[in-house]
Amino acid sequence: MSKLNETDIQGFVLRGYNLPFARYLFLHFEDSARARALVGRLLPVITTGQRWDHGKPQSTANIAFTHRGLAAFDLPEATLLSFPVEFLQGMKDRAAILGDTGINAPEHWDKLWLDNHVHAWLGINGQSPEAVDARCSQIQALMQETGGAMQLAWQDAAAIMDDGKPTSREHFGYTDGFGNPDYLGVERSTQPGQGKLMPDGTWAPLATGELLLGYADEAGELPVAPVPHILACNGTFMVYRKLHQNLATFRAYLEERSAQYGGGMEKLAAKFIGRWRDGTPVELSPDWPDPAIVQDPNRNTNFTYGADPQGTRCPIGAHVRRVHPRDAFGFNGRLIDRRRITRRGLPYGRPVPEGEPASDAEDRGIVFMALNASLSRQFEFVQQQWIEYGNDAHQGNDKDMLIGNHRGHGKFVVQGDLSATNPPFLCTHLPNFVELRGGDYFFLPSITALGMIAMGLVDPR
Amino acid sequence: MSNINGKVYAMNAITPMKPWKTWVVRAIFFTLGHVKSLQQDLINLSFIEFARWVVVPRQRFPYLGNGQVKEDLKYDYLLFFSNFNGTWNQYIDAFSAVLSNGLNLVWRWSEKFPGSVPVTLFKEYIARVQFDTDYYFTAYPHATANDLKSAHIVQASLDSLVQRAPNCTPEEFRSAYLNFVIQVQAHLGDTGEAPVIF
Amino acid sequence: MPNQNGSVYGLTILSPIINDERATPSHDLQIRNYLATVPTGEGSPFALAPGTHLARLVVMDDVIYVGSPSIEEHLHSKYLVFESNCDGDLDSYLLGLATAVPQHLDAIWSHCVGYPGAANPQAFAAYMKACQIETTFYFAAVNDKSVPETLRALQTQRAVSDFIARHQGMNAALLQAEFAQFATRLKSEPLPASGSMGPLRGLKTGGRNE
Structure with a gap:
């Protein structure tokens, strides 16, 4: 695998920018010629995967399209029909498959998503709110000049701050952002535990084709992709989900249940997801958080579950064990290597410090974005089989404790041992700690493909 | 008419084999049946409730007289019946990812078998030789x-x-x-x- | 004996379907039409008769042509495939079917060549065995439990899960008493119906909120 052409790949795909402020614009195209003109004008503004030799820029901009958005450019039918069916349908029509039912069903989503008008996502990240504003104004000016797109809505998001410094915490207080995989050819400070498990116990990067179209994947073939090849190559698919967090419900549930739990509140919180709230993996340190582990890149993602089949350290149904099972399903992890996703995103809404009153009704949550070569094989599989169902983890119909659509009936077993501080414990009547408020599937093209779209030069073969 | 009942999927597949190869397949299955350690991967895969392979030699299709015309075939046939949990794609993906050697050993004697890796060619072959279930019963549709x-x-x-x-x-x-x-x-x-x- | 794996039996039957050009619709379609109406849940003939874990009925229209350079060939008959994963002894299983659900069997197999009817269970069993093909390799994830044992265990699992949840932190003497009652109740609980979606959450497991 030679080095990837970073100048042709959108930067958002290759790296988490680690910029604390973001605004996501949702656009609608009204006229194909004007929309193409806008894309042409945006091209020089789009942030690529090129290394930042002169330090981080003040802000970045990236763009992705729904299937309806691509159709609005008048791409050839043969090309439009060659996209995978789940992308053609969009996330709303996949609700039953994804378990987005009940309170998470599309009829409860933000109005933005209800009438299928979203054609494009334009993601802006910045070092400060002013930098985001400035970039946003620049792009809005281009939209006005070309008349290429109408802005339907926007979503602001920002890292939760500690004394003015951005943290990687989310609203429930957990440290987030450990899980992203390494891929062949993607330059990144790699660390053990982030790729795939090898027979000798070491970790290696995943095949590039698990993230990018046009490269071999873990099955030793090119991922399913639209035609022509050049439109697909160096592109990827993105999931956007606005996940509302019921902070009051979460805190009340944790407090109430931990009153009966021998390990105490923080340990129960850690058992829920498999990491202490500071990020320490429970598998490595089952009894207390250990900042030394969190800060050590050689340890904070470097663990397996093979020695803990009963879940007495990290519960079998804990969130991180479900969504990244490592070796938990046997076969040295080979059953999971084609189910990995790359996560992006930031919290939105006002954070509420521990101890201050919080309400579920306030607009607060996380913008979850995931990148993968195949929406159905990767994101949808994880969402359906590992979050909304538990058979692979030998947990029957039990759902993911943290983000499952429980409807008040959920159950989570904290496995334990004979000690008083690590007893077996059942959490029942789980409510929805998280609710879906909308989203869709997007195609994030390469710079070359954006150019082809702008010029109206896409041939199906 | 459905291949699915509750948590199980019924797959049927039929593939032609040159008759001399049937004996190789029989020998392989004999070994597989008698050396339990060779079945460990099937057990560990953990989403197959029951599965079977049945060799039907070309002169051994049931013949009951009563006006039935005797079959006149050049190939022997290998039937495969599986009762698995999860999706068709998940099942074949997993087979290809962790059981490819075993599957190749069993199916490489069938005509036009492309090998179980890469998986898309394997899936195309399975889809071609699969036939659908008319009626499917399980005593426990709620369980895997x-x-x-x-x-x-x-x-x-x-x-x-x-x-x-x-x-x-x-x-x-x-x-x-x-x-x-x-x-x-x-x-x-x-x-x-x-x-x-x- | 590859048909048997532990205490479960892998039965494979191919019954030739009558090929009569005067029949409308053809016999294979009549089987298909009938099968489409047979209940697949607890009303299934395989739920009413004892001993079936999983079973399927498939009209096999023909062998499949896999493309050049292999030879294209066709069957003279269509076959009704009966694949069953059942408990124990084949004879008692077949006699059990003939005794419990003869109308269903007749409605299905009367379209097959040489079918004697299920009114005489011995003749039915003999016919089925004449159509049987020996299974070459048979895998069973669980090979030592009968259908009733399995249904019982699934019921127990659900009840135990509820019991544990409702008795967390209870003092020892009370726990012991509640457990004794629970064990007695569970034992006298009727088996959930084969083919159903399992026990309802009706069983009282004591503890909090009850």
């Missing part, structure tokens, strides 16, 4: 193979606690009960509806 194994563990643990309990003091019972909970704690997943097939 994993659910069944868990349930049997819980039953055995409960039976043993029920036997002990009457002879225990409350304190002895408390300790026996805690041990019981620890025995079953990884096997308490709910049974119920299957996810939507996709």
Whole structure:
């Protein structure tokens, strides 16, 4: 695998920018010629995967399209029909498959998503709110000049701050952002535990084709992709989900249940997801958080579950064990290597410090974005089989404790041992700690493909 | 008419084999059947409830007279019937990812078998030789193979606690009960509806 | 004996379907039409008769042509495939079917060549065995439990899960008493119906909120 052409790949795909402020614009195209003109004008503004030799820029901009958005450019039918069916349908029509039912069903989503008008996502990240504003104004000016797109809505998001410094915490207080995989050819400070498990116990990067179209994947073939090849190559698919967090419900549930739990509140919180709230993996340190582990890149993602089949350290149904099972399903992890996703995103809404009153009704949550070569094989599989169902983890119909659509009936077993501080414990009547408020599937093209779209030069073969 | 009932999927496949190769396949299955360690991967895969391969030699299609015309075939046929949990794609993906050697050993004697890796060619072949189920029954549509194994563990643990309990003091019972909970704690997943097939 | 794996039996039957050009619709379609109406849940003939874990009925229209350079060939008959994963002894299983659900069997197999009817269970069993093909390799994830044992275990698992949840932190003497009651109730609980979605959450497991 030679080095990837970073100048042709959108930067958002290759790296988490680690910029604390973001605004996501949702656009609608009204006229194909004007929309193409806008894309042409945006091209020089789009942030690529090129290394930042002169330090981080003040802000970045990236763009992705729904299937309806691509159709609005008048791409050839043969090309439009060659996209995978789940992308053609969009996330709303996949609700039953994804378990987005009940309170998470599309009829409860933000109005933005209800009438299928979203054609494009334009993601802006910045070092400060002013930098985001400035970039946003620049792009809005281009939209006005070309008349290429109408802005339907926007979503602001920002890292939760500690004394003015951005943290990687989310609203429930957990440290987030450990899980992203390494891929062949993607330059990144790699660390053990982030790729795939090898027979000798070491970790290696995943095949590039698990993230990018046009490269071999873990099955030793090119991922399913639209035609022509050049439109697909160096592109990827993105999931956007606005996940509302019921902070009051979460805190009340944790407090109430931990009153009966021998390990105490923080340990129960850690058992829920498999990491202490500071990020320490429970598998490595089952009894207390250990900042030394969190800060050590050689340890904070470097663990397996093979020695803990009963879940007495990290519960079998804990969130991180479900969504990244490592070796938990046997076969040295080979059953999971084609189910990995790359996560992006930031919290939105006002954070509420521990101890201050919080309400579920306030607009607060996380913008979850995931990148993968195949929406159905990767994101949808994880969402359906590992979050909304538990058979692979030998947990029957039990759902993911943290983000499952429980409807008040959920159950989570904290496995334990004979000690008083690590007893077996059942959490029942789980409510929805998280609710879906909308989203869709997007195609994030390469710079070359954006150019082809702008010029109206896409041939199906 | 459906290949699906609750949490199980019924797959049927038929592939032609040159008759001399049938003997190789029989020998392979004989070995597989008698050396249990070779079945370990199938067991570990854990989402197959029952599966079988049936060799039908070309002169051995049931013939019952009564006006039935005798078959006149050049190939022997290998039938495959599987009862698995999860989606078709998940099943074939997993087969290809972790059982490719075993599958190649069994199916490479069938005409036009492309090998079980890469997976897309393998899927195309399976899709071509698969035929659909008219009627499918399971005694426990709400359970997977994993659910069944868990349930049997819980039953055995409960039976043993029920036997002990009457002879225990409350304190002895408390300790026996805690041990019981620890025995079953990884096997308490709910049974119920299957996810939507996709 | 590859048909048997532990205490479960892998039965494979191919019954030739009558090929009569005067029949409308053809016999294979009549089987298909009938099968489409047979209940697949607890009303299934395989739920009413004892001993079936999983079973399927498939009209096999023909062998499949896999493309050049292999030879294209066709069957003279269509076959009704009966694949069953059942408990124990084949004879008692077949006699059990003939005794419990003869109307269903007749409605299905009367379209097959030489079918004697299920009114005489011995003749039915003999016919089925004449159509049997020996299974070459048979895998069973669980091979030592009968259908009733399995249904019982699934019921127990659900009840135990509820019991544990409702008795967390209870004092030892009370726990012991509640457990004794629970064990007695569970034992006298009727088996959930084969083919059903399992026990309802009706069983009282004591503890909090009850």
